[in-house]
Every structure is written in structure tokens, then in C-alpha cells.
Amino acid sequence: MASDSNQSEHSITIPYMEAAAERTTEAATAHTCKEHGEIAEATFLAKACSLNFPVAKPWGDSQRYDFVLDSEHGLWRVQVKSTARFFHSRYCVGAVSDVAAYSAHDIDFLAAYIVPHDLWYIVPIQAFAGAQCLYFYPHAGRNSRYERYREAWCLFTCARKARGWEDIPVRCRCPTPARPLRRVPVQEVKREGHESCSSRIRKPI
DSSP states (O other), X not given: OHHHHHHHHHHHHHXXXXXXXXXXXXXXXXXXXXXXXXXXXXXXXXXXXXXXXXXEOOSSSOSSOSEEEEETTEXXXXXXXXXXXXXXXXXXXXXXXXXXXXXXXXXXXXXXXXXXXXXXXXXXXXXXXXXXXXXXXXXXXXXXXXXXXXXXXXXXGSOXXXXXXXXXXXXXXXXXXXXXXXXSOGGGOOOXXXXXXXXXXXXXX
């Protein structure tokens, strides 16, 4: 009975989330691609600064990264991407620039912003180098490939060798990992548990 109930909940919730996400996507189409990028960059800047990370932006658009973030262990090159499109129960974020996929020569992290949820994924390049698209399932729990990086801002404070086997973080190193999003309409989704990362980062003295 519990299994049937879970399946029923899933079958009802996903179409409802898709419909809500479609409305968000329709609202977002009023902006050009460049404006979408500018909005995502502004949102990233505000979030990083709220966590007391010094952030700099390179002059011009010639670099393959958007920001340089200063941490206790050096400087990180961060590329910001965003999406509002919810399709086939997932969000897709492009991981290419000028047709070529990103590599460790180009960036250190990709910060993916899921607009309908006001949600960030902080993904190190080692976790996706060579991929042209990253798929995110914020409503599906921590079993999907990139869920370990959801709101993982604390990774910016980790040294390269401390992040995990072969330099790929196994999980967020915060004492209390973030919990999956509740399966509720997009308008009511709240960022539960995300403070496990952000509340412990570079607290002012």
C-alpha cells in the first residue's frame, strides 16, 4: 500500500511541477539569452557575497569563466549557467562555450542556477569534464549524479587534495548534508536544509 501511495504521489506531483515550471519558463522568455546570463551572474554575485566570498569579474568576455572567487585555498574560476526549463522530469544546463566542452584548463567550477527553485549546484570540473550537458533532478532525492553538489558552497573552502578521492568530492563536507526538495508545487518549494552549507561559510568575526 505504501508503494502504491508513493507511486500515486509521484504521478500527480511531477505533472504539476512540470506545469508550474512551464509557467516559469514562459515568463522567462521575455528576456534574451544574454539577459538570462546577466541575471544569473547577478544572482550568483549576490549569493557569493552574502556568504562572505570575495568575488572578481574579468574584464571583457574573452575568458571562458564568469567570476574569480577568492577562498582560503586560492582563487577559483567559476562559470555560471542557468535554466528554467523543466522537461522529462529534469533540468538541463549546457556545459559548453563556443561549441567546445569545458575542461580543467578553462574553469574550476560550474555554478548551475535552477531558476524555478532558486537553487544552486556547485559542480567541480572534475565531475563533468567533457560533458556537453548536465542534468539535474532537484525533486528526486540524492540518488541522481549531481545531487551531491546541491548548494555545496562549502566546496569553495576545501583544498583540492581535501575534496575527495582523485580530487572529486564524494559529498558535501558539511556536518549536516542538504535534504531533497519536498515534492510540492514549484511556487511553494522552500530551500530546506541548504543552510547546512551556507551557514558555516566564512562567518564574519
